[in-house]
Amino acid sequence: MLELFLDKYNYWIVIVLMLFGLYIVISRGNLVKKLVGLNVFQTSVFLFYISLAKAEGGTAPILTGKTELFSNPLPHVLILTAIVVGIATTALGLALVVRIQETYNTIEEDELEDLNVAVMKGEQDRIPGAEGEAR
Amino acid sequence: MGSGLVNVAVDISLMTLLAVTAIGIIRSRHLFATAMLSGIYSLISAALFVTLDAVDVAFTEAAVGAGISTVLMLGAMTLTRRSEKHAVKLHIGPILVCLAVGAALIYGTVEMPPFGSTEAAGFKHIVPEYIAGSRDDIQVPNIVTSILASYRGFDTLGETAVIFTAGIGVWFLIGRRRREDEEDEKKTETPGDRA
Numbered sequence: 001m002l003e004l005f006l007d008k009y010n011y012w013i014v015i016v017l018m019l020f021g022l023y024i025v026i027s028r029g030n031l032v033k034k035l036v037g038l039n040v041f042q043t044s045v046f047l048f049y050i051s052l053a054k055a056e057g058g059t060a061p062i063l064t065g066k067t068e069l070f071s072n073p074l075p076h077v078l079i080l081t082a083i084v085v086g087i088a089t090t091a092l093g094l095a096l097v098v099r100i101q102e103t104y105n106t107i108e109e110d111e112l113e114d115l116n117v118a119v120m121k122g123e124q125d126r127i128p129g130a131e132g133e134a135r
Numbered sequence: 136m137g138s139g140l141v142n143v144a145v146d147i148s149l150m151t152l153l154a155v156t157a158i159g160i161i162r163s164r165h166l167f168a169t170a171m172l173s174g175i176y177s178l179i180s181a182a183l184f185v186t187l188d189a190v191d192v193a194f195t196e197a198a199v200g201a202g203i204s205t206v207l208m209l210g211a212m213t214l215t216r217r218s219e220k221h222a223v224k225l226h227i228g229p230i231l232v233c234l235a236v237g238a239a240l241i242y243g244t245v246e247m248p249p250f251g252s253t254e255a256a257g258f259k260h261i262v263p264e265y266i267a268g269s270r271d272d273i274q275v276p277n278i279v280t281s282i283l284a285s286y287r288g289f290d291t292l293g294e295t296a297v298i299f300t301a302g303i304g305v306w307f308l309i310g311r312r313r314r315e316d317e318e319d320e321k322k323t324e325t326p327g328d329r330a
Contacts, residue, residue, distance in 0.1 A: 006250070007250050008249070011250070020154075023229050026229040026233075029219075030166070030219040032169075053188075056252065060188045079192050080283060087207075088298050096308060
């Protein structure tokens with residue numbers, strides 16, 4: 001039982017972290033908070049890859065001429081790329097949030113939805129009026 | 136064996152700290168505290184990357200994840216607002232979705248190789264070639280560097296393309312608008328000066 005726990009502990013805690021991130025993204029209405037949740041989700045995936053790359057008793061993949069057992073360097077490379085791409089998505093998301101705040105003066109999802117409903121209603125009211133003018 | 140036990144203890148305690156920080160992020164309503172907690176989260180995960188032998192990843196995560204993204208969050212916050220409007224409460228629907236996803240993922244870990252196993256498929260396929268090639272052909276001591284810049288150079292090229300695209304996107308969303316505002320201000324100022 002203890003062995004199973006030690007074998008899988010990293011994977012399970014990564015899953016828990018991922019679910020925390022997913023929960024924030026789904027349940028919170030604030031757009032900045034959603035992006036933080038997305039970051040939590042993302043970092044948990046990084047941890048999953050790096051956990052898979054770990055070799056028991058291995059060292060960091062740097063050639064010193066002594067040890068021959070290295071942790072797997074390929075996931076390290078993939079995650080290096082993913083971290084930088086992640087910061088790009090965060091920056092773009094935050095820029096969108098700033099624009100939404102400037103235009104609608106709110107970054108809460110439900111208030112934006114209310115605004116959307118109000119706009120739709122306004123358009124529906126306007127269409128019969130426009131027809132009336134045409135006649 | 137002693138150092139192995141210490142490694143396991145450090146790994147488990149850091150992972151638990153990460154989970155605690157994530158709970159803090161969920162519970163906090165103040166966006167400033169949330170940004171700080173997400174910086175802490177990134178730093179703890181950088182420490183974990185060191186214990187998992189991924190030193191390059193740890194370096195990047197500490198610089199980019201904890202540094203730049205926290206600065207970006209704080210910058211966005213000064214332009215928007217500091218706290219969430221709605222109180223933090225538990226939503227049943229999302230919890231059910233998360234539990235279902237979690238159950239499926241944990242079912243998926245049953246067949247996975249144990250943590251730290253070198254028998255995993257990832258160690259067998261192409262990685263031995265990369266390690267040998269890095270030693271004999273490329274002769275760069277850091278294997279991660281030789282894969283990043285040589286064997287998977289096109290990945291890195293694609294990454295720079297993504298960063299460039301994101302930069303253009305941010306510029307069109309925020310940068311151009313600001314400049315037009317300034318020009319409008321100048322236009323409104325000039326007639327006033329003439330008068």
